[in-house]
Amino acid sequence: MADLEGALSFKPSPSVPLYKDLGAVYKGVPGVEERYKQITEAFKKAYGAAPDFYARAPGRVNLIGEHIDYEGYGVLPMAIRQDTVVAVRRVPGSTELVIGNVEDDKYPTQRFPADPDQTVDVANHSWANYFVSAYKGAFELLRATRPDDVPAPCGLEVVVHGQVPTGSGLSSSAAIVCSSMLAILSAKGVAPEQLDKAAVAEAACKAERYVGVTSGGMDQAISMMGQQGVAMHVEFNPVRGVCVVLPPGATFVIANSLAVSNKAETAPKRYNLRVVECRLAAVLLAMSLGMSREDALAKVRTLRDVEPLIAEQHSGAHDGATCAAAVAQHLKESYSLAELEEALGGKLADILFAAEPGSVRALQVAEQDKYAFPLRKRAVHVYTEAQRVLDFRAVCEDASLPPGERLAKLGRLMSDSHASCAELYGCSCTELDELVGIAKEAGALGARLTGAGWGGCMVSLVRDEQVDAFVAAMSEKYYKPRVESGSLSAAELPEVLFATQAANGAALLVPQVELVPA
Structure with missing residues (x-):
């Protein structure tokens, strides 16, 4: 890309x-x-x-x-x-x-x-x-x-x-x-x-x-x-x-779901596990595209490393859609730990992650849970999300488009990103999905989780003239019930729901x- x-x-x-x-x-x-x-x-x-x-x-x-x-x-x-x-x-x-x-x-x-x-x-x-x-x-x-x-x-x-x-x-x-x-x-x-x-x-x-x-x-x-x-x-x-x-004319509004996900404490089943899954997807994809197992294990660390192999087989194309199509063609929906170790020729902790304690711990937890690794979904998310970043910047830089049209395109990219995070990468949660739904109903041009996910915050793109009404709607529909239940005080509301500039x-x-x- x-x-x-x-x-x-x-x-x-x-x-x-x-x-x-x-x-x-x-x-x-x-x-x-x-x-x-x-x-x-x-x-x-x-x-x-x-x-x-x-x-x-x-x-x-x-x-x-x-x-x-x-x-x-x-x-x-x-x-x-x-x-x-x-x-x-x-x-x-x-x-x-x-x-x-x-x-x-x-x-x-x-x-x-x-x-x-x-x-x-x-x-x-x-x-x-x-x-x-x-x-x-x-x-x-x-x-x-x-x-x-x-x-x-x-x-x-x-x-x-x-x-x-x-x-x-x-x-x-x-x-x-x-x-x-x-x-x-x-x-x-x-x-x-x-x-x-x-x-x-x-x-x-x-x-x-x-x-x-x-x-x-x-x-x-x-x-x-x-x-x-x-x-x-x-x-x-x-x-x-x-x-x-x-582009001028809109503001980003941050809303905290109040679902807490401390990265260091939940890493083995969440963040670090996703890092492991992406490495496994990259190595298997490289092997399926013709690289020897020995070279793939030694040289491939990220999905970006596999792009040249995809380009070789697709007339030089390596945009997000092309890479995602290659993933769909070459990777299974999911793999058991035994299948992965057979394909890669040994214990994963030894052949790929020996120097990464966080990854080794994630594998140990996955083995205990008899976890199935959904590698196709993870890789498709990475490739399409990487393309959305380039598209987002391109829209910002396209002075030929009116600001309103650029903002609408940015909003759609943000919403597509959230759908991918939720459905393909599995890093959303019930509270974040609820927030995104309320944000769209309240007039956001686009909304998505931000950060590692599994809790934390959502960011919405809102037209400047609608910010006050948007914040009021979010407060009424998401936060008011939590204030009434005692899980959030009214005094804390400005710290969990606020408009922001860079x-x-x-x-x-x-x-x-x-x-x-x-």
Whole structure:
């Protein structure tokens, strides 16, 4: 699937910005200064001094391109205003990482050695594991990029405050890992202009795997590279992005299903299992298209790797429809574990996933459950979703079409994406499907789950003049019964249902104003 270039796109700035003015980062967002005062007060209360600086990284909403980043395909997300802030202070002479949180009743303070080679205790999941993963990843990046100038470990005092709801599909994990890694690298003396956004995003993606999640890289890339007012077409190997200007006249509205799916805790039966299924589909498809089993096992890691073989047999064509047709021709609807091991010549954990603990665990759970692997559906979703991303960007860049027509096309692509996620990839849930149905009835041009799925959020495309009525309808039909049942308070409604515009990505802050509560 070919790359696209167009007049309504441009390259993002490459290095992490350093701001002294909170308003320059949080354009038009209310309550920012009070929030930073609260973080500062919590820091002073915990450690007796103010932090040296702050690092922040936002969550994201993926507009289209679900579960394809780890298959090598580009995605099209945008950063949102909700973020995670990490306040940090170096403690020379100390050998301890002290990781606190503004919400210390919910996220108690944790202490770890300042050892970048320590093992993350995945078996006993702790919120602070994300910071430790970022700490390990920061030193890996330093060792790779400046092997002769790696700073010695030293103690850090940290306070974290996150606004991205956990388990919501808005990338709370990427927000904390990216902001933590920025804070750690800066505390180790790396200047902002030397902090390459793409390099930090790749390092953060690898680091998140220490908490047991096989991430594809989209979440970290947009958290690091997002820019105010535009979405971004993010591609991988290497990570790179192109800012895409969205057509005027519509707003994205995010609605939280309130069904929680914490990626790290549910990965063996959900996220990591899908990664395994795609690898298996890619290897089997390559073999069916003529590649030897030995080569397929050694060389094929993603469905994108199989595209050249498909093109060879289809007169050079490798668009989404052509790839999906090849899948339908060459892959069975589903496979048992025994069939897969017979076809591939051994235990899957040994021949394909020996170096991937998350994948091995997913296979163990699948074997216990006597799971049938629906590889055809998974592969068809990946190929057609990858095409929808390219189509989405092409529509945004097609200045020959009136904005209203472009918006209608974008809405249809979003709705088609949700149908594929639900029916082919099996990553929706009852609550998300209900939300999408209500959104369409309320006038959305298109609606789809966003994030890994199995809970979390939905994003809708709504004409500007209809946003207020749309939000009111969603509130009445989906959230009012939950408020009445007591599962949601009315005060929480603005945090689970809100309109949003694209916001800035990661940044370092050394505010000029004194952040002292009144």
